[in-house]
Amino acid sequence: MSDGSRPSAGLRITRDEASRMVLGIETSCDDTSVAVLENGARLRSHWIASQDVHRLYGGVVPELAARAHLEWLPKLVRSALEEAGIEAHQLDAIAVTRAPGLVGSLVVGVAFAKAYGLALGVPVLGVNHIEAHLHAATLELGESPWPAIALVVSGGHTELVRVGGFGDYRWLGSTRDDAAGEAYDKVAKRLGLGFPGGPAIDALAREGRADAYDFPRPMLDRPGFDFSFSGLKTAVSVALETHGEPPYPRALLADVAASFQAAVVETLVRRAMAAVDHEHARALNLGGGVACNRELRARLAPECAARDVALRVPSPRLCADNAAMIALIGAWRLARGEAPDPELDAAAALEASGLPIG
Numbered sequence: 001m002s003d004g005s006r007p008s009a010g011l012r013i014t015r016d017e018a019s020r021m022v023l024g025i026e027t028s029c030d031d032t033s034v035a036v037l038e039n040g041a042r043l044r045s046h047w048i049a050s051q052d053v054h055r056l057y058g059g060v061v062p063e064l065a066a067r068a069h070l071e072w073l074p075k076l077v078r079s080a081l082e083e084a085g086i087e088a089h090q091l092d093a094i095a096v097t098r099a100p101g102l103v104g105s106l107v108v109g110v111a112f113a114k115a116y117g118l119a120l121g122v123p124v125l126g127v128n129h130i131e132a133h134l135h136a137a138t139l140e141l142g143e144s145p146w147p148a149i150a151l152v153v154s155g156g157h158t159e160l161v162r163v164g165g166f167g168d169y170r171w172l173g174s175t176r177d178d179a180a181g182e183a184y185d186k187v188a189k190r191l192g193l194g195f196p197g198g199p200a201i202d203a204l205a206r207e208g209r210a211d212a213y214d215f216p217r218p219m220l221d222r223p224g225f226d227f228s229f230s231g232l233k234t235a236v237s238v239a240l241e242t243h244g245e246p247p248y249p250r251a252l253l254a255d256v257a258a259s260f261q262a263a264v265v266e267t268l269v270r271r272a273m274a275a276v277d278h279e280h281a282r283a284l285n286l287g288g289g290v291a292c293n294r295e296l297r298a299r300l301a302p303e304c305a306a307r308d309v310a311l312r313v314p315s316p317r318l319c320a321d322n323a324a325m326i327a328l329i330g331a332w333r334l335a336r337g338e339a340p341d342p343e344l345d346a347a348a349a350l351e352a353s354g355l356p357i358g
């Protein structure tokens with residue numbers, strides 16, 4: 001379950017601040033994750049416990065997620081410290097996701113972090129989950145060239161952000177309804193492919209024809225950088241209805257999966273590259289579970305290469321929800337000498353994060 005240690009050139013931390021150990025905690029949705037990051041760059045340990053129980057319900061059940069975080073957190077913290085080869089008292093700070101996400105899940109992580117921080121006498125820093133996704137690639141690829149465009153595509157978010165450096169963000173666009181991953185999950189459910197749907201559609205699409213159905217490319221005819229994916233889900237349902245009742249033959253499902261994926265990927269690629277051009281960006285950083293998508297990576301690569309823009313995609317563990325990226329933001333804050341917030345609390349909405357959105 002561990003990533004092991006990977007050095008990164010991403011942070012300029014001075015000699016005085018060397019060897020600082022940050023414990024990262026992530027519980028915003030259905031993955032419980034804990035990491036120990038040394039000196040803002042070296043991942044000493046990284047554990048992620050995925051909650052398979054939600055598969056039974058075809059989606060994340062908030063109450064079950066919160067309970068599972070409560071059960072897993074103490075065990076993962078113990079394992080992460082053990083693997084990192086340190087004792088709890090050697091930690092310099094704790095970084096925990098405080099927003100956005102499922103509030104019941106966030107509360108478990110924040111309450112745990114505050115209690116643990118109090119017991120150890122170390123600062124507890126509240127981290128914005130989306131800000132962490134913006135920078136996750138740094139852990140493996142070093143610091144990004146700036147300015148960069150970040151595309152964060154997950155089950156809960158579709159965000160396009162201009163990043164001028166750490167702490168320098170301008171929101172360009174978001175989804176107006178369903179997130180990209182949510183569209184994958186809903187369409188997969190309709191196709192009888194289970195939860196989460198992204199990996200299943202990604203795999204099945206390989207067998208299908210991407211031009212079998214002409215699904216809409218939502219919002220591309222409009223200016224700006226916003227997205228909309230709910231109409232696409234309806235278009236898939238309408239297409240399936242013309243073939244009668246399920247079960248549908250595998251070839252039909254593969255064609256629908258491939259055509260749906262082509263529509264999502266084309267929408268993401270065109271919007272992201274328009275943002276890159278508009279902002280004269282030098283890099284495109286991906287984050288979120290949908291960034292694992294093969295087709296998305298394959299389509300973005302030539303677009304970025306043609307513009308001499310660095311396409312930076314983290315490995316799947318760092319694309320998905322993980323504590324390493326939370327610890328990274330915490331380490332950055334610590335290095336800047338930011339004071340911990342004594343009023344630290346969990347918040348469901350991105351707007352509560354203090355980041356410049358919209």
Ligand code: KG4
Nearest residue numbers: 154155156181196198199289290293320321
């Ligand atoms: O970032 P993440 O692990 O959790 C949050 O939603 O915050 O993202 C999970 C989402 C799910 O909607 C899942 O279906 C989608 O990422 N996903 C994918 C792929 N792998 C995961 N979507 C498309 N293609 C994939 N290969």
Ligand code: ZN
Nearest residue numbers: 154288320321
């Ligand atoms: Zn996420």
